[in-house]
Amino acid sequence: MDQLIQQLINGLSVGATYALIALGYTMVYGILRLINFAHGEVYMVGAVSSYYLAEWTMGWTGSLWVALPIVVVGSMLVCSILGFLIEFLAYRPLRDRPRLVVLISAIGVSLLLQNLAQFPELFGPTPRRFPALIQSTPVFYNAAHTIVLTNLDVLSLGLTLGLMVIMTWVVLGTKTGLALRAVSFRFDTSMLMGINTGRIISFTFMFGSALAAVAGTIDAIRYDVRPLMGLLPGLKAFVAAVLGGIGSIPGAVVGGLFMGLSETLVKGYLPSAYTGYADAVAFVLLIVILLVRPTGLFGRVAPEKV
Amino acid sequence: MSLLEISNLSVVFGGLKALCDFDLTLEQGELVGLIGPNGAGKTTTFNIVTGVYRPTAGDVRLDGRSIVGFKPHQINHRGIARTFQNIRLFAGMSVLDNVLVGFNQSLRHGFAGTVFRTPRHQHEDQRNQDRAVELLSTLGLDDRAMEIAHNLPYGDQRRLEIARALATNPKVLLLDEPAAGMNPQEKIELSGLIEMIRQRFGVGIWLIEHDMKLVMSICQRLTVLDHGQVIAVGTPEQVRADPRVCEAYLGEPT
Structure with missing residues (x-):
């Protein structure tokens, strides 16, 4: 029993970071119908920048309560600027091209950053x-x-929960959020209703990237910092977003927590010879979900009008 | 100087001349119609005026200032709003939110104002909320404010589209087939509604419509398009008597 509780705690803690990354995927998809494959690398840059920020702050302060907020907020800032630049330089010029072109551009950005x-x-x-x-x-x-x-x-779950509350409020309670929802429903029409869609898209990329930065910071502290660290969490968070129903904000959170739990439970309960397959389980899950429920848990089935 | 002045407007898609030397003026409080057979270029004209397409040649002036080359949201801010041939509401949002989207673009406070809930922000928020409810009640939709837009009956969805366009505070309102899919009773109500909007909001209305009874009864002037060419301009009576219009669109008078 104790072991199960411990595994659940670990699972939620890991899942919280997946959820933070998945939110970035799902927000961008909700507006542009684009899978931003460079998002895992934004998470990596979040980890790298928090590494440097931590080194710098330790040079002049010993207090965790001074240093940690600087590290977290600083890496959020770095990543939101990065997110803005990625969209502005690599995606915006391709706005009117087929979606596949933008997807390839996203893969290019991902490799470039790695x-x-x-x-x-x-x-x-x-x-x-x-x-x-x-x-x-x-x-x-x-x-x-x-x-x-x-x-x-505590840090992982607390930050994730807090950010989720902020995010819900932004989407449901602010003018930017209202415009964001309108754009996600009808891109072209919202433009004609006076919404500056370019600004909303930039905002979405910056917000999503800031969330990925927090995930990167948490994982940098928990594990270590590597240039290729964004690859697997990025993919798993993508699975989480699809699992929850891509485009759905609560779906991304539930999907992320589910991925974290399934991973730790597989590691905790399968014989040790098989724990290496924990990641494989994640991707088998993706296939099963796409077969059974292609729109994910919270996905909306959008009938296309001709 | 007219409110809206369109001169020599042309657009070419590949080799197709979708619109050729189109001219129009629209004054404040005027109601002008645009008719013609399917594929004549009517919606294309609206798309150029609202900035969806760029014209190949010609000019569109609003209050004497050219708006060619501006982005759709900038043209909307300058005072042109529209509805759509097939309804394009923000389907999953509430009726009130659909209208608030329009109002919100005129909010002056930035994102920081929202975050820190400054008094000005709260004041503006409340005022917009009030204006949205007032607009909805003007169009008879106030009792449906909290419903999800796509659950509304068809006629109400059409009216909500008009409400959403009015919420952006336009000087010119473009209506693209507002009566499409309506029954005769709804059409009668619609012509009353359009007349009310024209008087109450002081906007110039430019209307595409296939229902001749409606067009002939409410429009002061008409332009007839066929294959991207203007084939007739004038009062409903003049247009109805024009042999070219009869041949291309209306059919022989019986």
Whole structure:
């Protein structure tokens, strides 16, 4: 029983970062019907920039309460600028082209960022441990230490939850959110109703990238920082977004948590010889879901009018 | 200087001359019709005026200033709004939100104002909400404000499209086949509604419509298009008597 609870905690903690990345996929898809395959690399840049920010802040402050907000907010800023630039330089000029062209451009951006990060001047190919700004330490545990909740779990779940609340409010309670919903329903028409769609698209990319930056920061602290670290979480978050129903915001959250849980449960309960297949399970899940429910859990079936 | 002035407007798609030397003037409070057989270039004309297509030649002036080359949202801000031949509401949003989208583009506070809930932001929000409800009640949709747009009956959806366009505070309102799919009773109500909008909102209305009874009864002037060419201009009586119009569109008088 204790083991199950522990696995659930781990699963939610991992799943929360998938959810944060999946939100970026789903928001962009909701507006442009585009899978932004460079999104995993935005997460990687989030990790890299929080690494450098942590190094820098540790040079002049020992206080975690000063350093951590700077690291988190700083990497969010870096990534939202990156997200803006990716859209502006690689996708916007192709707006009127077939969607496949933009998709290829997205894959190009992804490869570019992966390889840029391997330049020793920028980061280098070797994995680096996150600076000792914050260490994983238990904050809640039972007497036997069989159930442990670490500060990283709290950080991961707390940040994700908080950001989700903010995001729901932005989408449902602000003028930008109203325009965002309108654009996602009818792109061309919203333009004719006076919505500056270019600005809404930029906003969407910046917002989604900032969320990916938070996921990158959490995983940088939890694991390490590598130029190719965006590949697998990026793919898994994409699966999570499809699972929840791509274009759906609650779907991305549920999908992300589901992916995290399935991963840790497979690792925790399959014989150790098979734990290497935990990732394979994720992709088998994707295939099964697409077969059974092509629009995902929360996906809307949109009949196309001719 | 007219409210809307279109001169020598032409557009070519590949080798097809979809519109050729189109001229029109529209004054404030005027109601002008655009008719012609299917494929004549009527909706194309609307698409050029609202910035969806760029004209190959010619000029469109609103209040004396050219709007050619502006993006659709900029043209909307300058005062041209439209509805669509096949309904294009924000289907999954509430009736009220559909109208608020229009109003919100005129909000002055930025995103920061929303985040920090400044008094000005709250004040503007409330005022827009009030204006939206008032507009909906003018069009008889206030009791449906909270319903999801695509659940409305067809006639109400058409009226909501007009409400949404009016919410952007236009000087010129383009209506693309507003009576399409309506029954005779709804059509009678629609002509009353259009007349009311013309007087109450002081807009110039430009209307594409196939229902001749409706067009002839409410329009002050008509332009007839066929194969991208203007074949007749004049009052409904003049147009009805024009032999070229009868041949191309209306059929022989019986």
